[in-house]
Amino acid sequence: DADVTQTPRNRITKTGKRIMLECSQTKGHDRMYWYRQDPGLGLRLIYYSFDVKDINKGEISDGYSVSRQAQAKFSLSLESAIPNQTALYFCATRIGYAGDTQYFGPGTRLTVL
Amino acid sequence: AQSVTQLGSHVSVSEGALVLLRCNYSSSVPPYLFWYVQYPNQGLQLLLKYTTGATLVKGINGFEAEFKKSETSFHLTKPSAHMSDAAEYFCAVSSPNNAGNMLTFGGGTRLMVKP
Numbered sequence: 057d058a059d060v061t062q063t064p065r066n067r068i069t070k071t072g073k074r075i076m077l078e079c080s081q082t083k084g085h086d087r088m089y090w091y092r093q094d095p096g097l098g099l100r101l102i103y104y105s106f107d108v109k110d111i112n113k114g115e116i117s118d119g120y121s122v123s124r125q126a127q128a129k130f131s132l133s134l135e136s137a138i139p140n141q142t143a144l145y146f147c148a149t150r151i152g153y154a155g156d157t158q159y160f161g162p163g164t165r166l167t168v169l
Numbered sequence: 170a171q172s173v174t175q176l177g178s179h180v181s182v183s184e185g186a187l188v189l190l191r192c193n194y195s196s197s198v199p200p201y202l203f204w205y206v207q208y209p210n211q212g213l214q215l216l217l218k219y220t221t222g223a224t225l226v227k228g229i230n231g232f233e234a235e236f237k238k239s240e241t242s243f244h245l246t247k248p249s250a251h252m253s254d255a256a257e258y259f260c261a262v263s264s265p266n267n268a269g270n271m272l273t274f275g276g277g278t279r280l281m282v283k284p
Contacts, residue, residue: 060212087270089271089272096178096276096277097276098175098259098274098275098276098277099259099272100274114271146212148213150270152270153270154263154264154265154270155201155218155220155221155263155265157203157215157218158213158215158272160212160213160214161212162212163212
């Protein structure tokens with residue numbers, strides 16, 4: 057079984073709808089991250105969490121919110137989706153040391169019409 | 170602030186040829202440097218990383234990279250390309266000083282391998 061899972065893998069929605077993307081991990085890591093990937097821009101950080109009570113904004117948090125329900129679960133919400141939020145979204149986890157590897161989920165492809 | 174520049178959004182090589190993917194970074198402190206690979210419809214997978222010690226780092230699938238502080242570079246190489254190397258490659262930088270020890274990614278380089 058995969059260490060980092062994301063649901064759904066693909067989602068098509070309409071402008072103005074609320075969307076939740078979910079991430080679960082079995083690696084036991086404290087730190088979890090949400091990124092979006094756009095062609096030519098690489099991955100940009102949306103939010104990150106050190107533990108259940110510690111959530112921080114990343115580079116591009118506007119229009120997004122997150123919830124850390126447990127050490128293993130970190131959800132990303134789009135309260136009112138807009139077309140320029142169409143992207144590939146990745147969840148990642150890491151133990152905590154800056155030189156440690158981040159482990160990525162398979163991604164969620166979101167299309168907002 | 171830290172940043173990463175990957176020269177060339179697309180690189181095409183013939184099977185068996187040398188692969189060279191370029192990465193330059195900026196960081197106010199000694200960086201940690203990473204190369205990740207993304208195969209179609211998959212997440213990112215670590216190829217190799219530099220944290221401390223030997224500046225020539227060997228990774229999976231025959232890839233290696235050399236940290237050159239004077240040139241602020243961390244170029245990725247492989248002596249002989251294989252068809253299975255076709256993927257997108259991302260260089261990333263982190264440091265112990267930034268909040269959250271965040272990774273900052275370059276824009277990515279798509280490697281195409283011709284038969």
